[in-house]
Amino acid sequence: MSLSIALTKGRLEKQTVERLAAAGYGIEALKDKGRQLVFQDQVKDIRYFLVKANDCITYVNHGVADIGVVGKDTLLENMNETYELLDLKMGCCKFIVAGLKDKNPLMKFGHIKIGTKYPNVCREYFQKRGMDVEIIKIDGSVELAPILGLCDGIVDIMETGSTLRENGLVVFDTVCDLSARLIVNKASFKLKQAEISQLLEDLKKVMEDESC
């Protein structure tokens, strides 16, 4: 049976394509793709779709894609009914709490304001600590928000730490480590067991030395 795979475009795209190519998949066309969004594998019976991170989960939830490659950050933020099959050990980064030096929101008493692209992750983190938090949803350049006084701190992704450093922010806590995951639709997992096991085996073979 054929497989369909939703790939998150953007930061995870290049590493995903390299990983699949190394595993022997015919994904060359994605390296020089222009604006095309659907690709047929040149070796296997697989179709790939390029989608935004949140949409990757939506396509797999609905079974339109059997498989998805998506960041753990997106999985933690969104309700999903998929199985998480494999940590791909790429797209490695962390969720952190950060803010202006000497203004740690975790040490503040009473009401605090936190800016984030990830309101659900943020809410869970502060609720566990019993803190009174107001979450301000921001869509990008989250580091700007405490600088401009919109909030007391942020919950965001950090990889190299450059964006925080170059904007004079410091890390006050790590929420959790993150990396890209292979997810699968529950029905596909039963119906296409052989194809999915083969994909898993192929990927595992080329990631023995990988780590986050």
Ligand SMILES: Nc1ncnc2c1ncn2[C@@H]1O[C@H](COP(=O)(O)OP(=O)(O)OP(=O)(O)O)[C@@H](O)[C@H]1O
């Ligand atoms: N700095 C980073 N380092 C490593 N991985 C990251 C980093 N930022 C994001 N990611 C991972 O890559 C995924 C896609 O991020 P990307 O920035 O390409 O898309 P996005 O968050 O939808 O933003 P945009 O709206 O700019 O497209 C994220 O969900 C996360 O798993």
Ligand SMILES: O=P(O)(O)OC[C@H]1O[C@H](OP(=O)(O)OP(=O)(O)O)[C@H](O)[C@@H]1O
């Ligand atoms: O630790 P670093 O290596 O500096 O990476 C962290 C940055 O990367 C992500 O932003 P992205 O580049 O996706 O842009 P955005 O602000 O538009 O979300 C994240 O939100 C941080 O801003």
